[in-house]
Amino acid sequence: MERIKIFKYLLMLFLTIIFLPLQSHAANDSGLLWLVNKDNRLSSSFEPVELGEHQGIKLHSAAKDAFMQMLKAMQSDGIHGLRLQSAYRTFNYQHTVFNKRIKELMAKGYSAIDAEIEASMSVQPPGASEHQLGLALDVTLDGSLTESFGETRAGKWLEERSHEYGFIIRYPSKKTDVTQIVYEPWHLRYVGIPHSLIINNLDLTLEEYLSYIKEVEAYIYWDEYNEYYLVTYSEALPVELSHEVVDISSLNKKSGYIITMRKGY
Numbered sequence: 001m002e003r004i005k006i007f008k009y010l011l012m013l014f015l016t017i018i019f020l021p022l023q024s025h026a027a028n029d030s031g032l033l034w035l036v037n038k039d040n041r042l043s044s045s046f047e048p049v050e051l052g053e054h055q056g057i058k059l060h061s062a063a064k065d066a067f068m069q070m071l072k073a074m075q076s077d078g079i080h081g082l083r084l085q086s087a088y089r090t091f092n093y094q095h096t097v098f099n100k101r102i103k104e105l106m107a108k109g110y111s112a113i114d115a116e117i118e119a120s121m122s123v124q125p126p127g128a129s130e131h132q133l134g135l136a137l138d139v140t141l142d143g144s145l146t147e148s149f150g151e152t153r154a155g156k157w158l159e160e161r162s163h164e165y166g167f168i169i170r171y172p173s174k175k176t177d178v179t180q181i182v183y184e185p186w187h188l189r190y191v192g193i194p195h196s197l198i199i200n201n202l203d204l205t206l207e208e209y210l211s212y213i214k215e216v217e218a219y220i221y222w223d224e225y226n227e228y229y230l231v232t233y234s235e236a237l238p239v240e241l242s243h244e245v246v247d248i249s250s251l252n253k254k255s256g257y258i259i260t261m262r263k264g265y
């Protein structure tokens, strides 16, 4: 009996030693706040690690779970028929889509340079699309992705409530000067809670939110359960992390971290 106990103890010790570095490594950077745009491109070899699948479309598993929950809420509000059109895209796929758009524009008479500039207003060049993260979702009712989606019941619902499920409308109509992307009411980005709630409250884009947190260094968000989230910016990762940490996401080129903690009142 004693032997079994000792064996179990040794086994646990062994497993702890083996898995502890792996766990802390995984907890280091969720990537949920990674900014991807024309100035911050992903390499051609970047692939997200946690890909799930919804109706044959690959996406980050956290975004998938949140999307499923959100669909249920929409349905209970009587809004049906919203589906995923596109989510995770590889670098190569983005390359193909971008080149196709340039060719279409050149066929209309654009010069090669003008076509590239014009194309990049609606299609992100390879490496510059956050679809490569698996955290961006294009949603549709009828297969089309047009501005008029924002006027549909589904589009309005997403505008008003998608932040409750960790999503933001990534390219709002009044922020095209910041995002450099036209209004895309169908394009959702998963950033998780509480970031989506804060971004919505402060009416910011992801670009603006990341700069803001970096500037203020700490931000407290109270939720309806009288608990609060503390979002902090840190240049380096603390050696010891408290159990209250719910998310860590690095900023671009590891220029710091946004550490999110949840605390009970």
Ligand SMILES: [Zn+2]
Residues within 6 Å of the ligand: 131, 136, 137, 138, 187, 188
């Ligand atoms: Zn999109």
